[in-house]
Amino acid sequence: MGTTQDTPVDPVEGDTDWSAVQSSQEFVQLRRRLRGFVFPMAGLFLAWYLLYVLLADYAHGFMSTKLFGNITVGLVFGLLQFVSTFVITWLYVRYANRNLDPAAERIRDQIEGDRA
């Protein structure tokens, strides 16, 4: 059985002034961009999901209404939950690639570059 432990090689351990980075303009902006996207989006999809659960739970008649053939409102509503999940995933990835990753990378390089 292996008993060796990887030695902790922490490139930023030591005297990085985290508080200074935290209050730097670039970081404050990165945080604002992250929270400005994920908080409203999380609120939105949770509300949308809750609406769906409440309708399925308390509005049986409405959800059982047939739209065409045997396809009911409830089935369409349920499938829309899949669609919204896929769309939100795609929106977040696009947003993160464009608006979060470049700034995060710059700040990370500054911190880790100091040590190198």
Next chain:
Amino acid sequence: MRTTTLAEGVEGSNSLLNISIFGAFVLITLVIVFRASRNTKTATDYYAAGRAFTGPQNGIAISGDYLSAASFLGIAGAIAINGYDGFLYSIGFLVAWLVALLLVAELLRNTGKFTMADVLSFRMKQGPVRTAAAISTLAVTFFYLLAQMNGAGGLVALLLGVTSGVGQAVVITVVGVIMIVYVLIGGMRGTTWVQIIKAVLLIVGAAAMTVWVLGHYGFNLSSLLGDAVAHGGKSGEALLGPGKQYGATGVSRLDFLSLGIALVLGTAGLPHVLMRFYTVPTAKEARRSVVWAIGLIGVFYLFTLVLGYGAGALVGPDKINAAPGKVNSAAPLLAQALGGPVLLGFIAAVAFATILAVVAGLTITASASFAHDVYVNVIKKGSRDAAKSEVKVARWSAVVIGIVSIIGGIVTNGQNVAFLVALAFAVAASANLPTILYSLFWKRFNTSGAVWSIYGGLIVTVVLIVFSPVVSGTKTSIWPDAHFDWFPLSNPGIVSIPVSFLLGYLGTVLSKDKADAAKYAEMEVRALTGAGAEKAIEH
């Protein structure tokens, strides 16, 4: 214990064929696990597979970890019998991944090392917070593990025709021993490959059956639904709308709402899911993992919708209810109706592989939490010597956890413990998720807040379950003749989740200790930028 007569499982099933296909899966995965073990030396190898998996690989493994036998056989069966209400589960299980994607996965990958407790204790007092997080981790994984091992007994009755108590105990033991071997030898790398192989088999199998079923109806979903209604008997029409299972009373509706909330908030607090994010090199790969997982899990649940209604139409609810395993037999019976014994054998083997892959993931999570959190960081206070023996302790814990779960599976065999999965989600949503969110986003959050929300969420959830109809008072309870069921709901989430959020808040504002501002600055900068995050190791 049940009767000891040996009878056939699903009619027309060929036990020898089923066992051969399953044996081939075990053999192939064992070879891969042995190969993976060559590179498993350090703690990072053992717990996090050297952080060397790619996002897509990890995403496939996550779906292999997450799609348990309950979500395959259980949901397909629930849709076949209860129609729309079964579909509601899969939606909760899927939407839940957005919580992980938006709020948890990347920030956790950047700040933690091996376990959930790494993140929760980052800026808190190590002892109390790590202990609390480890207890919650062990509780969730143990509930989940017990449900899986118990399910293995029922599954062999269904698929292999083993109905004697002794025979099922033997099978549970075999499952447990194979699982221990995977985890012991292959560590996280081996476990991940088992999950990847299983996920591919499961999704390909389900896709083939879905196309087959739809082909029967000229790829017209409406005709499939119509045929399911026609075969559904008196209440056939009710299959198309909600309420067949949960709509009976005000209490059952509230119970369903409570379940829906626990499902959507529980996933991002499941320790075995969280631990998977450490197996990739960067936060960006963690994001790609979730994207792949959402795609695969979403598509899989769409398949189960077709398979469930397909089983209702092509097999029929009467035959499903009469089969051993009842609702769980819907998907295997459908496989048999479509492709005869060979397809049934394949689906049976996949169902077994599913149990193996999920229990292996749970066992490595529990062993990591014990060795890394409890042993090294709490008992030995992070000493270097203890860290050297960490992997050894983790391996021994995996053996102990494996043995305990085998015994648990055998003892509870024949009892309905399906509520344990709901309980695991409820504890994850109540004890873990509020604490994770507060730790990552709330500056003032402190040690006492973390301790209050973890223990508070855990205790409230378990206490409410003990005094619910799950345990006493109704025909399906564990003790039907006792009456201490003063809490009417079987799913405590609607009470326990807000209570835990409130306790985390109160614990923080009422205590005298201040949050460590410097540590919060470090945690926040690391979380958002990935500076100083654990790197992948090269072999």
